[in-house]
Amino acid sequence: MVQSFFSRDSSPPSHLVFTDLDGTLLDHQTYKWKEALPALDLCRENGVPVILVSSKTRAEMDVLRRELHLSSPFVSENGGGVFFPRETFRDAPSGALPAKALGRNTSEELWEWSLGISYSHLIRALHDIRKVLDWPIRGFSEMDVSEIARLTGLDETSARLAAMREYDEPFIFDGETPKDLKPLHDESAARGLTVVSGGRFYHLLGNNHKGNAMMRIASLYNRQYPSTEGHPSHIPTIALGDSPNDFSMLLRADFPILIRSKRDFPGLEKEIPKLRITRSKGPKGWNKAILNILRKSKEKADA
Helix, strand or coil, X not given: CCCCCCCCCCCCCCCEEEECCECCCECCCCCCCHHHHHHHHHXXXXXXXXXXXXXXXXXXXXXXXXXXXXXXXXXXHHHCEEEEECCCCCCCXXXXXXXXXXXXXXXXXXXXXXXXXXXXXXXXXXXHHHHHHCCCEEEHHHCCHHHHHHHHCCCHHHHHHHCCCCCCEEEEXXXXXCCCCHHHHHHHXXXXXXXXXXXXXXXXXXXCCHHHHHHHHHHHHHXXXXXXXXXXXXXXXXXXXXXXXXXXXXHHCCEEEEEECCCCCCCHHHHCCCCEEEEEEHHXXXXXXXXXXXXXXXXXXXX
């Protein structure tokens, strides 16, 4: 089905923006995003979809995308779920089901692509891995709301939303993190799972990742705007992130943007040759990167 907001008589958006949240669009400590407002406004004025892609839960992201006045798709829990707000997508994208039909406790009207492994399966797997390795691993499922709030810096209301996991089990090490994490990755892979590093936690999940979700959404948009030869168009993608769990997006983007953080990633520029690294952290760096790309694109189109 063709979504209600797509019109084959209209021009495709100039770009698709796929963005991580914590430490990228949101300040790592305060979770504020006001410094990104000029670029967000420019995207809105020019019909450029801003697609949130995070390790956050659906419940967290649905609140945030409303605060940001976004009705684009959004991706939860490192690519586990892709959600399409019905205020924009009246009809279901191919392969999507009503989120409520998948057992989601939500008052919002959302379509969902379910790409990940169930949370209950991940909890059992993490317990098994901890037992085999005898490592001091502790997941979100074993924490109460007050501890999640303390570890994340969220208020308790937001921490409750963060605990509503569906596709991804964040975890920490009680004590010193082992220097060699290969045994952890091996035990996860033996169970058909992966471990990725985010801004605050490690995450156990299925073989889904942000990059796969990004490409599926980009393909959906491209198919709605066929070229003059009848083939899907190619809408340039901008991806922004600050952590290893974002690298799968950056690797696949036309404009990969690494938002500066406290961490260094030696060799990443060789792995992602088109990579740009912002001078500023968080939403300030996000804002400048988006403004530069969109303004240069407009100048080129007007030339």
